[in-house]
Amino acid sequence: MDAQGRGRAGDNNVDPADQWVFDPNTGNYELRLDHAGQAPARPSDRKTPGSRRAARNPGSEGGDTDTRPLPTQRGRRNEGAAAEDGERPSGGRAARRAAGNRTATATASGPVGRRKPKPKATGKKKALYWTAGVVSFVLVAGCGAAYYVYQQLDGNISKVDVGVENEAVSSGPVNVLIIGTDARDGKGNSGYGDAGSVGHADTTILMHISKDRTNATALSIPRDMITNIPNCPTKQKDGSKKIVPGENQVRFNTSLGQEGRDPGCTWRTVEQMTGLKINHFMMADFNAVKELSTAVDGVEVCAAKDLNDPKSHLKLKAGRHIVKGEQALAFVRTRHAIGFGSDLDRIKMQQQFLSSLIRKLKSSAFSSPGKLYDVSQAATKALTVDTGIGTAGKLLDFGNDLKKVDIDKITFATVPVLDNPKDPATVILNKTAADPLFAMVRADHTLAKGKKGKGKKSAPVKKAPPEQVRVDVTNGGGPIGSAQETVDWLQNSKAAKLSTNAGNAPAKLAATRLEYAPNQADQAATLADWMGLPKSALKKSAQNAGDRQPMKLTLGKDFKAPGSPIEAPTETPDGVQNVNADDKNVCAK
Structure with missing residues (x-):
């Protein structure tokens, strides 16, 4: 320098x-x-x-x-x-x-x-910055000569104008899109990815940090998930704009690189999918994992069994290991040696690696200026970001804003998916689990376990099986056709064959309501869980119902779609894979 x-x-x-x-x-x-x-x-x-x-x-x-x-x-x-x-x-x-x-x-x-x-x-805690297929960090804090370092770090950072320029620091919740591309650019990367490819969104994580900075949720999005990609405005080298046409029912990873799509296209695809407004993106290639893991002197990982993946070239004996450089990259790319050999298994490897990396970077081991400088260099050289955080100074402000989240309040989760019946090599979004998960994140609710609830909890009500759920559905304020749409969903997706379309309600309701009798409590519990109804929506009568008397579900103005929660849940939905960043006992198996 x-x-x-x-x-x-x-x-x-x-x-x-x-x-x-x-x-x-x-x-x-x-x-x-x-x-x-x-x-x-x-x-x-x-x-x-x-x-x-x-x-x-x-x-x-x-x-x-x-x-x-x-x-x-x-x-x-x-x-x-x-x-x-x-x-x-x-x-x-x-x-x-x-x-x-x-x-x-x-x-x-x-x-x-x-x-x-x-x-x-x-306030000498290190500032955190998340990036790419790994969550990278820029660590330049507590240094009286930070500006001197900025001059070189600024030159390391690549920027892409995606047509949105948000402030580096926000007073509200923050959503950061982290993209790891499989492009073969960069020294030592010729053996990875597809030859001649401009790269895909190979690893994508949406990091949500709550408004009060008390919790963070990192949602891993499967690359082979079938989704819709919207029209995408891209800025050309001559300064002009080009609209890349959207595509329906294609793999998520084609939202980047293909047809000239830039990170802004992945940005818009994720916003459309989750309903979360993204503030910034960070993108890097294979070198991010290699250089950052080397800069921190290795990352501890755990294998529950011997791992040997000829595709990623990972060879590890059962037990704990320190990996860096090529071996670290092999670890986060491995899938054939674990689980069912799918991309979902590889996501678990990445979550273990990132959790361990976060713990190391948050530890007291990183207090020397020399080490901070090494890690800062590695992270900024690997970064491509939006113009809103396109300088070292803005990155530092950004990181200082986010560093308040404690490790035990950072949770990694995988967007829930189902096997695609039309193509076994791909998956489709599991809306029943994904919609409440997205609603939970939008509401700033933490996925971290151990959060103490207020008041005395009542004993859970036993749920009735689908074939016993008997309900009349009326439309009292939802979109036209909502009652029939809900009945079709209940019968086809939930096997609730005793559901009936009872037409329009006599009066409009602001909020959806489920009326049931005391002896229908088990049916009501099942239906409320399916529909994502809050407790305030449940109205129990004083009299028991007859054997064939149905419950009454009236869809109010707050109704969006069948299975879409009326109120954001406070507990992680069933079937959502997740791991806490502070869990040191996670091992690949």
């Missing part, structure tokens, strides 16, 4: 990590660019009334700059001759050269006198 823009353009051999030294007055590591005595003083270095600046040799007794050696960067040797007392000159290469030259002098870098030391800076 050069020093242009800071009054220095001299020694090209100076490593930025070697120039960060500990300042006892602030409790922070700060950048020292004055190894030749020519750096302009920082505002905190200016003289105060009554004080004088002392010139001294670096490392001389009485200096107010702590020049203890920083943690050594990975792969670098300690340089410089040993001092007479057996210790090496500290403070990095620049300081060591100055210590060997007794004619060189340096200006004192901090205030002197009787002033009380400043309290240590607070």
Whole structure:
């Protein structure tokens, strides 16, 4: 990194990590660019009334700059001759050269006198940034010279104008679309992906962070899921716009790369599917996994059995392992050695890897400036983002906004799907489970287990089997045809053959209502679960019903579609695979 823009353009051999030294007055590591005595003083270095600046040799007794050696960067040797007392000159290469030259002098870098030391800076937690097939992080916080680092990090980041530019920091909930592409671009990637392909949305995660920043949910979207892709405006190299026509009933992964689609097309496809408004996207290729896992000195993973996948080239014995580089990439690409060998099994591998990566990045192990710099470089080099977070400064603001979420409140889940009867190589959205899941996320409800409910919970009511559910359905405010649509859904999807279309209700209702008798409580519990009805929608009469008397379901103005929850659930829907990021006992099997 050069020093242009800071009054220095001299020694090209100076490593930025070697120039960060500990300042006892602030409790922070700060950048020292004055190894030749020519750096302009920082505002905190200016003289105060009554004080004088002392010139001294670096490392001389009485200096107010702590020049203890920083943690050594990975792969670098300690340089410089040993001092007479057996210790090496500290403070990095620049300081060591100055210590060997007794004619060189340096200006004192901090205030002197009787002033009380400043309290240590607070809020030094690392900022989190999520990216691509792995959730990557940019970690540049607590550094007094962050701007100096930004100049290089800015040049690492690639941007795509998707026609939407949101602010980096939002006061509401945040949805980040994380895309991992299987394009073969990048050093060492020629053996992966499809030859000549422009890439697909191979791994896609929608990360939702709640408005109060107390919880986060990461939804993995299966690449082979059949879905509809909307029309997509794309910006061309000459600045013009081109509309890429949408397609119906195609694989989700074709939302990127194919027909000229950019990340904005995947963005719009996910918004259409989930009803969640996306704020930003981050995309990276295979190198993101390799470089980031190497920068953090490996990620711990677990295998419940021996794994040998000739497709991904992963070979692991049963037990815990530290993987990085090519081996880390092989781990997140593996599917043939686990479960049924499907993409859904591979998603579980990715969720285990990402959870472990998050735990490592949130740990105290990442406090040295050198390590933060390494990880920042790896993450930003792998990133392609939208213009709303297209600078290192915006990324830092973005990450500082999101870092408040505790690990045990981060949950990975897979969008629920069913086997596609028309094509066994693909899957289709399981709307019965997906709709309440999406509603739960939209309502900022956490999927993390262990959340304490308020009040005393009543004993659960036993549910009746589908063939015993007897109900008349009337339309009291829903779209035209809602009653018949609901009956068809109940009979065909739920095997509730005793459901009947009773026409229009005599009066309009603002909210959907289910009326039932005490001896129909088990039927009502089953129907309420199917329809996603809140407790407020259930109206129990005082008298028991006759043997063949049906319940009465009146669809109100709040009705959207059969099976679409009227009110967002607070518990994870049945059949939704999920894992907590703080669970250290997840093993591939």
